[in-house]
Amino acid sequence: MVILTGQSLSFTEVKKVLFDGEKVTISPESLEKVKRSRKAVEKIVNEEKTMYGITTGFGKFSDVFIGKEDVETLQLNLIRSHACGIGEPFPEMVSRAMILLRANALVKGFSGVRPVVIERLLDLLNHNIHPVIPQQGSLGASGDLAPLSHLALALIGEGEVMYKGTEMKSLDALTKEGLFPITLTAKEGLALINGTQAMTAMGVVAYIEAENLAFQAELIASLTIEGLQGIMDAFDEDIHLARGYKEQVEVAERIRSYLKDSQLTTTQGELRVQDAYSIRCIPQVHGATWQTLAYVKEKLEIEMNAATDNPLIFDDGKKVLSGGNFHGQPIAFAMDFLAIAMAELGNISERRIERLVNPQLNDLPPFLSPEPGLQSGAMIMQYAAASLVSENKTLAHPASVDSIPSSANQEDHVSMGTIGSRHAYQVIANSRRVLAIEAICALQATEIRGKEKMAKVTRVFLEKARSIVPEIVKDRVFSKDIEAMNGWLRTTTYKDVIKKAKVESY
CATH class of the missing domain: 1.20.200.10 (Fumarase/aspartase (Central domain))
Structure with missing residues (x-):
C-alpha cells in the first residue's frame, strides 16, 4: 500500500502504482490537514470575502465577484469549459500517473478541497478507471488546464474513461464499481486543474x-x-x-x-x-x-x-x-x-x-x-x-x-x-x-x-x-x-x- 502524504512520493512508489497495481491511500495526518484547509474555504464563502477562484471568476474574470449561491455552478462551468483537449489521448499509464500526482498534491492540505475529492481520485486509481485525456491543448501555465479538466470530468460522471481495456462513459465505469460521481463545491474545480500534473506525469513515464x-x-x-x-x-x-x-x-x-x-x-x-x-x-x-x-x-x-x-x-x-x-x-x-x-x-x-x-x-x-x-x-x-x-x-x-499570451494577456507568459x-x-x-x-x-x-x-x-x-x-x-x-x-x-x-x-x- 502506498500512503500519500504530499511530501515523500518516490519513483519507487510511482512504479509500484503504475506497473504493479499497488493500492493507494491517504495518511491520517494529511487527511487532517485537508480538513482544516477545507474549513478555511467554507469560511471564505460564508463570509462572502473576495478571494480568487473561490468567490471570483477565473483568469481575466478574476474581478467578477461570485455569490455563495453560485459557487457550485462556477466550479462545474470551469471544468466543462476548460475541457478543450484535442488530439490523440495520453497513454493510459500517463493518465494513471496524472491521477496519482494530482491526489498527492491535494493531500498537502494547501488546496481547500473536501476529503471526498481526493478519495474519489484514489478510487479511480484503485479501481483502474483511467480518464481519456487528449494530449494537446495545454500551455503549461495556469496549470495543465485542458488535460486536467478532462481528468476532473471523470469525477463528476462526465467524459470518457478506459475501464478494463474498453473506452466508455465515466458514469458507466463508476457505476460498475459501485462508485458515484461527486458535485464540486467552492474552489474544488480550480484545485483539480491548477497544476503541472499532465507535463509531470508524462515526464515521469x-x-x-x-x-x-x-x-x-x-x-x-x-x-x-x-x-x-x-x-x-x-x-x-x-x-x-x-x-x-x-x-x-x-x-x-x-x-x-x-x-x-x-x-x-x-x-x-x-x-x-x-x-x-x-x-x-x-x-x-x-x-x-x-x-x-x-x-x-x-x-x-x-x-x-x-x-x-x-x-x-x-x-x-x-x-x-x-x-x-x-x-x-x-x-x-x-x-x-x-x-x-x-x-x-x-x-x-x-x-x-x-x-x-x-x-x-x-x-x-x-x-x-x-x-x-x-x-x-x-x-x-x-x-x-x-x-x-x-x-x-x-x-x-x-x-x-x-x-504565447492567453486570457486577454492576464496570463502573458x-x-x-x-x-x-x-x-x-x-x-x-x-x-x-x-x-x-x-x-x-x-x-x-x-x-x-x-x-x-x-x-x-x-x-x-x-x-x-x-x-x-x-x-x-x-x-x-x-x-x-x-x-x-x-x-x-x-x-x-x-x-x-x-x-x-x-x-x-x-
Whole structure:
C-alpha cells in the first residue's frame, strides 16, 4: 500500500502504482490537514470575502465577484469549459500517473478541497478507471488546464474513461464499481486543474522509459564493440578518472564488466590504433546523457511532491495567497533537456549502425548481407535509423523557449512544458527504435565473428534476443523485426540480462 502524504512520493512508489497495481491511500495526518484547509474555504464563502477562484471568476474574470449561491455552478462551468483537449489521448499509464500526482498534491492540505475529492481520485486509481485525456491543448501555465479538466470530468460522471481495456462513459465505469460521481463545491474545480500534473506525469513515464533505455544502450553498444572488434583501451578507468565525471566513469566501468571475458575485443595497436568516436567516446556521450537524467529525475521528484494550486491556503486559512506555482517552467526545461539527451543516444547509435553495415568502414559482409548484391541485408535499416534521428533533431527543439499570451494577456507568459514532455516521450520512442536497429545489426555482426567468442553478458543478450528476432539468412520484411525488437526492449530490462549472466548490476 502506498500512503500519500504530499511530501515523500518516490519513483519507487510511482512504479509500484503504475506497473504493479499497488493500492493507494491517504495518511491520517494529511487527511487532517485537508480538513482544516477545507474549513478555511467554507469560511471564505460564508463570509462572502473576495478571494480568487473561490468567490471570483477565473483568469481575466478574476474581478467578477461570485455569490455563495453560485459557487457550485462556477466550479462545474470551469471544468466543462476548460475541457478543450484535442488530439490523440495520453497513454493510459500517463493518465494513471496524472491521477496519482494530482491526489498527492491535494493531500498537502494547501488546496481547500473536501476529503471526498481526493478519495474519489484514489478510487479511480484503485479501481483502474483511467480518464481519456487528449494530449494537446495545454500551455503549461495556469496549470495543465485542458488535460486536467478532462481528468476532473471523470469525477463528476462526465467524459470518457478506459475501464478494463474498453473506452466508455465515466458514469458507466463508476457505476460498475459501485462508485458515484461527486458535485464540486467552492474552489474544488480550480484545485483539480491548477497544476503541472499532465507535463509531470508524462515526464515521469518518459523518465522511467529513458532510464531503462540508457542502460540497454550500453549493452547494445557492447555488442557493437564486439561486432567491430573494438579497442578496450578507450574504456580504461584511468582515462575517465582523469576527466572526473562520475557518470562517464560508471559507463566505462559497466562496458568493461560486460566485455571482460570477450575474445572479440582488441587492444590498442592490435588491429588499429584508435576506433571512431561513436565507439571510443561511448562513456563520454552516454555519460553526459546520464548526467541529464540525474537532473531530470531531481526536478521530477520535487514536482511530484509540489503544491501547484492557486490560491494556496496557509496557517489554517490565516493566509490565502495567490501566486504562480502552476507555472511549468522548471519541468519545461527538464523535458527539453531530456529530449536533447535521449536524441543523442539515438544519434550516436545510428553512427554505430553505419559502422556495422558500411563495407568501407569494416571487414564484415557489405550491409551484413548473406548474399551481397542479390540480397540487400541491413542496408535500409540504416536508412530508417537515419530518418528517426533526423526527426528527433526537430522534436528536440526546445518547447520552453516559446510563449504565447492567453486570457486577454492576464496570463502573458507560459511554459509550453506539456509540449516539451510529449516531445521528449516521442524522442525516447524514436531512439528506442534506433537502438533496436543497432541491436539487430550488432547481433548479426557478432554471429559472423563467432558467437562462441562473445562475452558472457553479450552472449546472454544474443540468446534472449534471438527468440525475438532470428538471424538474417535471407532478405525479409525487416520492419517486423524492428518492431519486435523495439517491443522487447520496451518490456524487458537490462537487469534481466545481467542477472542471468551473474554479473554485478550497477
